Amino acid sequence: MNSFRHDASRTTVLTFQRTLGIAVACFVLLIAMNIPIIATAGEKLTVYSGRAERLIKPVLDDFTAKSGIQIELLSSGTTELVNRMKAEGDRCPADVFITNDAGSLEMARTAGLFRPLNMREVERAIPPQFRAADNSWIGLSGRFWIIVYNTTMVKPGQLQSLQDLADPMWKNKIAIPNAGSEYLQAGVSVIRASLGDDRTRKFLEGLRDNAGTQVYQKSSQIVDAVAKGQIAMGIVNHYYVYRHLATQPTAPLAVVMPDQQEGGMGAIMNVAGIGVLKHTPRMESAKLLVEFLVAQAGQKMFADLDKEYPLHPEVKADPALVERKSFRAALVPLTKLAELREPTMQLIEQVGMR
Amino acid sequence: MIAINRSSGSALQLAALTSAALILLPLGYVTALALSADPVVWYRLWSTRVPELLLNTVTLAGAVAALTLVLGVSTAWMVTRFEFPGRRIWEVALVLPLAMPTYVLAYVYNYLLGFGGPMEHLWQLVAGPQARIFSPQSFWGVTLVMALDTFPFVYLLTRSALLSFNVSFEEVARTCGASHFYTMFRVTLPLLRPSIVAGLALVILYVVSDFGAVSLLRYQTLTYAVFQQMTGRSDNQAASILSLLLVILALLFLLAERWFRQKSRFYQTTGRYRAPRRIQRSWPYTTALTACLATVVGLAFGIPAYLLVAWSVSPEAQAILDSRFFGFVWNSAVLSTLAATAAVLVGLPLAYLASRKPTWLNIGCLQAAYAGYVLPGPVAALAVLVLFLNVIPFFYGTVLVLIVAYVLHFLPAGLQSLEPSIQQITPNLEEVSRTLGLSIRETWRRVTLPLIRNGVIVAWVLVFLQTMKELPATLLLRPVGFDTLAIRVWLEASEEYYQLAAPSALLIVLVGLPALVLLLSRDWRAA
Numbered sequence: 001m002n003s004f005r006h007d008a009s010r011t012t013v014l015t016f017q018r019t020l021g022i023a024v025a026c027f028v029l030l031i032a033m034n035i036p037i038i039a040t041a042g043e044k045l046t047v048y049s050g051r052a053e054r055l056i057k058p059v060l061d062d063f064t065a066k067s068g069i070q071i072e073l074l075s076s077g078t079t080e081l082v083n084r085m086k087a088e089g090d091r092c093p094a095d096v097f098i099t100n101d102a103g104s105l106e107m108a109r110t111a112g113l114f115r116p117l118n119m120r121e122v123e124r125a126i127p128p129q130f131r132a133a134d135n136s137w138i139g140l141s142g143r144f145w146i147i148v149y150n151t152t153m154v155k156p157g158q159l160q161s162l163q164d165l166a167d168p169m170w171k172n173k174i175a176i177p178n179a180g181s182e183y184l185q186a187g188v189s190v191i192r193a194s195l196g197d198d199r200t201r202k203f204l205e206g207l208r209d210n211a212g213t214q215v216y217q218k219s220s221q222i223v224d225a226v227a228k229g230q231i232a233m234g235i236v237n238h239y240y241v242y243r244h245l246a247t248q249p250t251a252p253l254a255v256v257m258p259d260q261q262e263g264g265m266g267a268i269m270n271v272a273g274i275g276v277l278k279h280t281p282r283m284e285s286a287k288l289l290v291e292f293l294v295a296q297a298g299q300k301m302f303a304d305l306d307k308e309y310p311l312h313p314e315v316k317a318d319p320a321l322v323e324r325k326s327f328r329a330a331l332v333p334l335t336k337l338a339e340l341r342e343p344t345m346q347l348i349e350q351v352g353m354r
Numbered sequence: 355m356i357a358i359n360r361s362s363g364s365a366l367q368l369a370a371l372t373s374a375a376l377i378l379l380p381l382g383y384v385t386a387l388a389l390s391a392d393p394v395v396w397y398r399l400w401s402t403r404v405p406e407l408l409l410n411t412v413t414l415a416g417a418v419a420a421l422t423l424v425l426g427v428s429t430a431w432m433v434t435r436f437e438f439p440g441r442r443i444w445e446v447a448l449v450l451p452l453a454m455p456t457y458v459l460a461y462v463y464n465y466l467l468g469f470g471g472p473m474e475h476l477w478q479l480v481a482g483p484q485a486r487i488f489s490p491q492s493f494w495g496v497t498l499v500m501a502l503d504t505f506p507f508v509y510l511l512t513r514s515a516l517l518s519f520n521v522s523f524e525e526v527a528r529t530c531g532a533s534h535f536y537t538m539f540r541v542t543l544p545l546l547r548p549s550i551v552a553g554l555a556l557v558i559l560y561v562v563s564d565f566g567a568v569s570l571l572r573y574q575t576l577t578y579a580v581f582q583q584m585t586g587r588s589d590n591q592a593a594s595i596l597s598l599l600l601v602i603l604a605l606l607f608l609l610a611e612r613w614f615r616q617k618s619r620f621y622q623t624t625g626r627y628r629a630p631r632r633i634q635r636s637w638p639y640t641t642a643l644t645a646c647l648a649t650v651v652g653l654a655f656g657i658p659a660y661l662l663v664a665w666s667v668s669p670e671a672q673a674i675l676d677s678r679f680f681g682f683v684w685n686s687a688v689l690s691t692l693a694a695t696a697a698v699l700v701g702l703p704l705a706y707l708a709s710r711k712p713t714w715l716n717i718g719c720l721q722a723a724y725a726g727y728v729l730p731g732p733v734a735a736l737a738v739l740v741l742f743l744n745v746i747p748f749f750y751g752t753v754l755v756l757i758v759a760y761v762l763h764f765l766p767a768g769l770q771s772l773e774p775s776i777q778q779i780t781p782n783l784e785e786v787s788r789t790l791g792l793s794i795r796e797t798w799r800r801v802t803l804p805l806i807r808n809g810v811i812v813a814w815v816l817v818f819l820q821t822m823k824e825l826p827a828t829l830l831l832r833p834v835g836f837d838t839l840a841i842r843v844w845l846e847a848s849e850e851y852y853q854l855a856a857p858s859a860l861l862i863v864l865v866g867l868p869a870l871v872l873l874l875s876r877d878w879r880a881a
Binding site: 077084178225352 | 835
């Protein structure tokens with residue numbers, strides 16, 4: 001009896017030790033497995049993307065289907081990813097960076113993260129004002145700041161310019177993106193370059209007061225809130241409105257392409273773009289991806305799926321959108337957005353936007 | 355100490371010191387970064403964001419504490435003082451909300467209370483078609499969500515205090531002519547105060563360090579601001595300043611609780627102890643009680659769980675249950691396994707040395723490990739991030755960084771189970787084993803480990819499940835291809851794709867239930 005008990009306890013001890021041993025072994029193995037992610041070879045591209053996964057994954061999936069090159073995607077915040085690439089330096093696992101703000105792309109370029117691309121396909125497809133001077137980054141699709149409003153709450157013609165949004169009559173009626181979002185920062189940079197710091201500050205203060213707590217993390221939330229009538233109007237990138245309308249055609253939404261009046265500064269444009277990282281050993285695959293995205297088929301996907309303005313001159317935007325030729329854009333070069341950024345962020349912070 | 359000779363002792367010592375350094379270095383680095391900031395940066399933050407953030411954080415903590423006080427104490431009272439059908443079921447059901455991470459509850463309430471949502475429709479039936487209810491993305495919305503999620507802390511502690519309550523105190527009061535109500539407010543509740551305060555302290559720490567609910571409900575607190583500084587501005591210095599303030603705030607709360615507990619200690623002075631009798635009431639009274647409990651459990655767990663299931667079986671959600679989804683499950687499992695194993699390996703030498711060789715050094719190491727308590731997820735992430743960036747950049751962007759952050763964050767949870775299990779075995783056992791000729795290693799293998807096995811397992815499971823739910827550090831530090839279930843819930847929910855977030859959320863809740871069983875089995879007294 002005694003020896004039996006002894007054996008039983010011994011077995012449990014051994015089992016437990018074995019479990020602990022296995023746990024330690026697994027631990028070491030898993031850590032070992034994960035560190036050399038960097039060294040994975042083969043037909044696989046790693047993409048860091050600052051664009052919403054929903055907007056970029058279908059296009060990348062199509063690329064995989066056509067080329068056989070697998071894509072490993074990390075979707076996160078744009079600024080966060082630029083920081084990350086800087087910090088990771090040569091060990092950065094990414095081959096390609098895609099994001100939604102020319103200013104961030106230009107900042108990545110000046111930080112020396114990208115390798116200039118010398119590709120005829122790019123030069124033929126994308127006009128030079130939508131690329132870096134040395135082709136380190138290439139614009140893929142255009143977007144504009146627009147005012148979206150609920151047609152049951154705002155009458156057409158009440159709004160013409162972004163400046164109108166600072167009017168106290170719109171108190172608690174406006175939804176705006178949060179201060180950390182790159183497209184807000186880029187837009188404010190354009191306003192500063194067009195109107196000067198003083199007028200920009202007044203505008204931002206008015207906007208801050210009118211928005212109150214209606215500060216959103218995602219543009220899609222702003223469009224949703226306006227469509228439901230939770231708030232009367234908001235500032236968003238145009239394509240979120242048209243994506244919403246594509247799924248819910250009866251939503252009471254309308255848009256104003258702002259600042260088109262005589263002497264107005266013009267609509268604020270930004271581009272989503274792509275850059276290839278300097279150290280990538282998979283240059284050929286990366287170039288194939290760039291080629292795919294600037295070609296007519298790729299551009300058409302941005303137009304149809306995402307409702308953006310394609311940058312390829314021969315690809316038509318979705319007919320639901322405001323005809324591109326019917327309005328003008330503000331005259332601030334995209335490459336200037338990077339240098340304008342830091343003082344813009346300081347201004348935004350001083351005004352105390354969330 | 356016979357069980358520890360010099361060589362193995364110093365090996366253990368080294369392990370403990372390394373563990374403590376692993377915890378303290380990141381913290382020290384953040385503090386240094388914050389203190390070395392230009393006064394201009396401090397001034398800028400003080401004049402713009404800090405007052406609002408401090409006010410928001412403190413008022414939220416206060417309001418949630420007040421609401422959990424009411425909910426927790428009243429529900430504990432109901433299940434301990436009354437007898438009614440189904441009482442035992444309610445007793446357990448009231449703990450269930452703890453399985454629900456705040457971001458899951460927040461996203462469900464975003465829908466429930468949202469503009470044009472079901473609650474508003476109900477309210478409009480009563481109050482007319484134009485009536486509005488408060489928005490979930492407001493102070494009251496966040497308060498409600500956080501209170502529903504955390505009141506079980508107060509409930510649990512109050513309940514066990516009530517169960518061990520000596521009814522003689524109340525009887526004396528009644529004999530002296532005090533009414534029922536007077537007795538309750540002047541005798542019973544004051545005696546329960548230490549337990550209630552301990553529960554509230556847990557609630558407040560939880561609220562102050564929460565990221566999930568405040569980010570989904572867009573309520574600006576210090577924790578959320580740290581995250582925003584890191585992602586939107588790439589300003590690690592400003593983030594570290596806010597982190598420092600946050601840690602100080604959390605420490606203040608903790609110290610206040612300690613002080614308060616010291617001031618109010620109550621002792622049983624006689625050997626006579628009688629538990630109070632449960633009162634049986636007539637059926638209208640019972641119905642009212644059941645309705646109250648059903649409302650609380652329904653709001654905090656029943657309705658959200660039902661919605662998660664309903665959304666999970668919707669065709670939209672079924673469409674995403676592909677190999678990619680199982681990849682996220684796998685990632686969660688791998689990361690949690692790694693973190694749990696690492697935490698146990700780091701925690702064991704710390705706990706062992708502190709109990710076997712309680713020198714000031716060893717106890718200091720152990721106390722350092724508890725620092726994770728006052729370290730919200732984004733701060734832990736920031737600390738690990740700046741340390742790796744500046745000291746060993748080679749590992750930046752790998753799983754290792756993430757694991758270190760998890761260990762830093764969740765080691766206290768593991769230690770709370772490791773420490774008592776080691777303290778409970780007397781050193782005599784090890785000494786006997788050594789006298790009988792077993793080597794140190796053999797003793798450790800055949801005597802110590804088997805005896806502390808349960809504690810180790812519980813610690814492992816607790817860290818595993820905490821990691822499974824973890825959101826902010828994972829968001830900030832995950833390498834390519836390491837999206838977890840929690841990340842998916844947050845990403846989908848922050849764009850209000852309720853159905854798409856549901857399967858991941860449901861899985862997290864289901865996996866969280868065993869953790870509750872474990873937690874409860876330790877000090878649950880069926881009564």
